[in-house]
Amino acid sequence: MKNEPLIKKTLRTLRRAVNQSGLDEKDAGSDPIALFEKWIVTAVEKEAFEPNAMVLATASPDGHPTARTVLLKDYGPDGFVFFTNYASRKGEQLTANPRAGLVFYWGILMRQVLIDGSITRTDRKTSEEYFHSRPRGSRLAALVSAQSRPVANRAELEQLLKDAEEKYKDSEVPCPEGWGGYVLNPTRIEFWQGRADRMHDRLCYTRVSDGNWKLERLAP
Numbered sequence: 001m002k003n004e005p006l007i008k009k010t011l012r013t014l015r016r017a018v019n020q021s022g023l024d025e026k027d028a029g030s031d032p033i034a035l036f037e038k039w040i041v042t043a044v045e046k047e048a049f050e051p052n053a054m055v056l057a058t059a060s061p062d063g064h065p066t067a068r069t070v071l072l073k074d075y076g077p078d079g080f081v082f083f084t085n086y087a088s089r090k091g092e093q094l095t096a097n098p099r100a101g102l103v104f105y106w107g108i109l110m111r112q113v114l115i116d117g118s119i120t121r122t123d124r125k126t127s128e129e130y131f132h133s134r135p136r137g138s139r140l141a142a143l144v145s146a147q148s149r150p151v152a153n154r155a156e157l158e159q160l161l162k163d164a165e166e167k168y169k170d171s172e173v174p175c176p177e178g179w180g181g182y183v184l185n186p187t188r189i190e191f192w193q194g195r196a197d198r199m200h201d202r203l204c205y206t207r208v209s210d211g212n213w214k215l216e217r218l219a220p
Ligand SMILES: Cc1cc2nc3c(=O)[nH]c(=O)nc-3n(C[C@H](O)[C@H](O)[C@H](O)COP(=O)(O)O)c2cc1C
Pocket: 050, 053, 066, 067, 068, 069, 070, 071, 072, 082, 083, 084, 085, 088, 089, 090, 091, 147, 148
C-alpha cells in the first residue's frame, strides 16, 4: 500500500500490552449492580478521564441505530440514570423505541461494561431536583438549546443565551418541560476485563426476575 498516510499502518499495527489481573466468577458475585459500583469506584480512584461518561445507543423504530456520549448521574436497582432533552434525536428515538444500550470504557483499567435494557423517564421531581443542582450556566444553556435542531450560526445561539440571562437575571431558571432524565432498567450487564494475549474475561449477567441474575462466562 504505497503512499498511504502513516496513520493507516499505525492503525493496523497498534497493540497495547495488557497486564491486568482477571475477573473471576467468585469475585464478581451474584449482583451486577454491586459489581458495577465496585468498578466505577475504581475508575474514579484511578482517575479515569470522565469516568461517568457512557456511550448511549438507541435505534429508530425501523432499526436504524445511533450512538452518542452522555453522563451517568445515578444508578441503583432500578437502573442507570442520565439527563437530556426529550425532543433531541435520542429523545425522539426513545419515545418511539424505548430500548437502549450503554457502553462504559475505562481505558486506564482495560475495562468495559455493556448494559442493555428498557427505558423510562424519571419522574418530574427527580428531573427538577437534578436540573436545579446544575450550575446556572448549564441551566440557561439547557433552556435555550433546542438540542439536535439546526441553528443558523453560533451568534444566534449566543443571542438566545444572552436573552435568557436577561430574562432570568433576578429569578430562578425554570427546568424546561422537555428536559429531564431517563432510567435504563437493565436486562443484561456484561463486564469485560482486558487480559494478555486477547484472552479477556467476559462475565455476562442476564436478568431472570427482579433482583435475580443468571451469570455466564463468554468467550472473548
Ligand atoms: C463527555 C460527554 C458527555 C455528554 N453528556 C451529555 C449528557 O449527559 N446529556 C446530553 O444530553 N448530552 C450529553 N453530551 C452530548 C451528546 O453526546 C450529544 O451530542 C447530544 O446529547 C445530542 O445527541 P442526539 O442528537 O443523538 O440526541 C455529552 C457529550 C460528551 C462528549
